[in-house]
Amino acid sequence: MSRAALLVLADGRFPAGGHAHSGGAEAAVKAGRITSAATLEDFCRGRLHTAGLVAGALAAAAVLGVEPAALDAAADARTPSPALRNAARRLGRQLTRAARACWPSPELEALAGEFPRGAHQPVVLGLAARAAGLAPGDAAYCAAYECVSGPATATVRLLSLDPFDATGVLARLAPELDRVVDRAVEAARRAADEGVGALPAASGPLLESGAEWHAAWSVRLFAS
């Protein structure tokens, strides 16, 4: 297996539905919490250390062979907002389709059979990375990066923010991303030994309540 598979999986154009989601940025823009590159950076930092850490740990644990159904239940327990759980499963279902086409494996087939409506996206991401022969840290990088790159590209569309400024935010967050990934992988290793209770349970209350608010709008650019 090839390490370059990580580039395929992490590519923003990987056809797994992410383009239609803002990772909470649309609600935060409407609420006036994201208005500029600086406030986008604050938003992304908060998301990285909460949702990003949890997603990274779930994905890394899936690569380590922790049972997908247990991880999916752990993801549910860590996602209070029904709208976010719904979005995570829809994205998981879309990623399952793309992953099965790219890295066919019995584990992905089993996942598709067990979760026809989709498992939580980070769990699927981990299984896709596992099928591609990638390491737990690779999957955690993908999950944590996606969790900030999604809002950054969405904000370019929502606020017509200068794309160089938005991408600069991601570049500045890179060292923090390294540390979050380290913590995620460490937690995933503990979960492999001790069970999914060892996974981090950080969450951003505004992300959760913002997602519920957003889901009730009749006019919006993004699905979540």
Next chain:
Amino acid sequence: MHLDHHRHGPAAVSADAHRPDGSHRALRIGLGGPVGSGKTATVAALCRELRAELSLAVVTNDIYTREDAEFLLREAVLPPERITAVETGACPHTAIRDDISANLEAVEDLEDTVGPLDLILVESGGDNLTATFSKGLVDAQIFVIDVAGGDDIPRKGGPGVTMADLLVVNKTDLAPHVGSDLARMAADAKAQRSELPVILQSLRGGSGVADVAAWVRERLAAWTA
């Protein structure tokens, strides 16, 4: 691994002509083209024309609202459970061409919940003159332009005008009012498309959607043959 191996497992990955249970899936026809050219009106007219003889469903891809789906619901062209709106993150052209996963899920869910279906019409919100449908999503595509959008659109070409399986030049009733030269539009379209068909129609009179409906019936006959 060949796609056929998935037939008895979970849903197929992409354009497989069969459903997981081995049955033949519905024909999927995409409708694209600029905003306001008459895509939703054509979808509505096709539903009215074909619903007595075929089992139909519609997927819409709006830019930021559910207006197309809501129009079709309001007009009651089909029962509500046969109409699904896909959210596109402001980029319908991405959702119908570059990342078709949400649309594939919509068509598969329609087949599961209201199937068996003969035909699914997939409308793209018109954000882009170059937007075309992926072959992984639809089996044939119709590009709808209108006479009011400028009679030089066929001459300018572009992927929709040149490659679509059917080009519809809509709103011919408006031609005298906007000073569009229908004969020139037809000749330019013919030059761009050689053998591919072009239909000039008005949904406000004459034979309405009949010619497009006849083309759809032909495609369906070929699909089920």
